Each structure stands twice: as C-alpha cells, then as structure tokens.
Amino acid sequence: MFIAIVWVVLAFACGWLAAKRGRSGVGWCVAALLASPFIAGMLVVLLPVQASVEMRRQQKRCKQCDPKGRRSAGECTQCLASAPFNL
Known part of the structure; x- marks a missing residue:
C-alpha cells in the first residue's frame, strides 16, 4: 500500500x-x-525546456528577414529592423 x-x-x-x-x-x-x-x-x-504558450504568442515573423523575433522588443532580433512584424 x-x-x-x-x-x-x-x-x-x-x-x-x-x-x-x-x-x-x-x-x-x-x-x-x-x-x-x-x-x-x-x-x-x-528534455529541453519549451517556451510557454504566452511566449509563443508574443513571437511574430519579421517582414524583412522572416525569422521569428520578439514583438515586445519593437525590433527584429536578427536584422534589427524597427517594428517589422506582421501582426
């Protein structure tokens, strides 16, 4: 028992x-x-830690270089273009 x-x-x-x-x-x-x-x-x-659902919702595609960046940062993490996100 x-x-x-x-x-x-x-x-x-x-x-x-x-x-x-x-x-x-x-x-x-x-x-x-x-x-x-x-x-x-x-x-x-x-197993690796997965991003939370809220974190995945905040990620958007950049119009100029296409990888995912952070929407809240205001600029792409790859190409540093300011506010290039498809919302």
Missing part, C-alpha cells in the same frame, strides 16, 4: 515538473503512472 501511494505522489510530482517546463502535465502524469515515475521524471529533466 505504501509503495502505491509513493508511486502516485511521484507521478503527480512528475506531471507538475513537466508543466513547469512547458510540457503537458496531465500527459506526463499519466505516463508516469503507467510506466514509472522515475523514468518519466528523468525524461522530463533531460
């Missing part, structure tokens, strides 16, 4: 950690419950 409780608590911790790193918390929690919280936790830690 103790092992089952620890298993579930660690699975929820894995889901919480995944959500903090920009991944699906529910999906990683379910994966940890089905496979192993230790393996899922190690994978979450080893």
Whole structure:
C-alpha cells in the first residue's frame, strides 16, 4: 500500500515538473503512472525546456528577414529592423 501511494505522489510530482517546463502535465502524469515515475521524471529533466504558450504568442515573423523575433522588443532580433512584424 505504501509503495502505491509513493508511486502516485511521484507521478503527480512528475506531471507538475513537466508543466513547469512547458510540457503537458496531465500527459506526463499519466505516463508516469503507467510506466514509472522515475523514468518519466528523468525524461522530463533531460528534455529541453519549451517556451510557454504566452511566449509563443508574443513571437511574430519579421517582414524583412522572416525569422521569428520578439514583438515586445519593437525590433527584429536578427536584422534589427524597427517594428517589422506582421501582426
């Protein structure tokens, strides 16, 4: 019984950690419950951190050079053109 409780608590911790790193918390929690919280936790830690949804919404394409830049910066991070973003 103790092992089952620890298993579930660690699975929820894995889901919480995944959500903090920009991944699906529910999906990683379910994966940890089905496979192993230790393996899922190690994978979450080893995978790169994803940008949050809010950060992805702020990224727009530059009209002049086409890579993504930051809208809030007011200029492209690549070509330094001022306010060239397609909104």
